[in-house]
Amino acid sequence: MKIRSAVFELGAVKPAQWPADGLPEIAFIGRSNVGKSSLINKLLGRKSLARVSGTPGKTRETNFYRINEKFRLVDLPGYGYATVSKTERTRFQKMLETYLTERTVLRRVVQLVDIRHPPSAMDVAVHEWLLALDAPVLVVATKSDKLSKSAVVKSLGMIRTTLSTPAELIATSAETGSGIAEVWAYLDSQLNHP
Ligand code: GTP
């Protein structure tokens, strides 16, 4: 994928703010700190278009990035961050649910899990929920630079077993760029043949 333009459009806090021009979307979902914003930056070849922080729970809005005037990448708020208030957590969940069930331009959901740990109960629940919604899912296992090559292979097997999923599974590193071309190849085919 050649990135000719990548523009941060807006951080939405409610559905009324979502762009309404019908461009197709690819959404990124995963727990706080798993590396959603870092993956988006790496995919776009931009250093800090999406805000990355060591403090989990940073991305609270639904952030829309317009790419090549052709499609959008959507950075969804991270789930499972323990210290946010219950009210806020419920608000996130509602927002995610509304987005995933009502967003007709949604072409692909990329669910991120940390390659170093077995998917959490929340990761499994979200994955099952996505499958139940019939949402087309790609699972990305992030931070592969933190493991040896053989540990990456082992971990991918463990992730597939824990999620017990038929979904495509790709290991990535936002540090080294490993797996990024694979993710693009996959998303490209989804954008061109929805
Ligand atoms: P929220 O916005 O809080 O939901 O987090 P996020 O999922 O967007 O995670 P973010 O991209 O902000 O990354 C969280 C932390 O993990 C940052 O310190 C990143 O530098 C680090 N990180 C992300 N991806 C990678 C990776 O592939 N390798 C390594 N080593 N670190 C990573």
Ligand code: MG
């Ligand atoms: Mg983020």
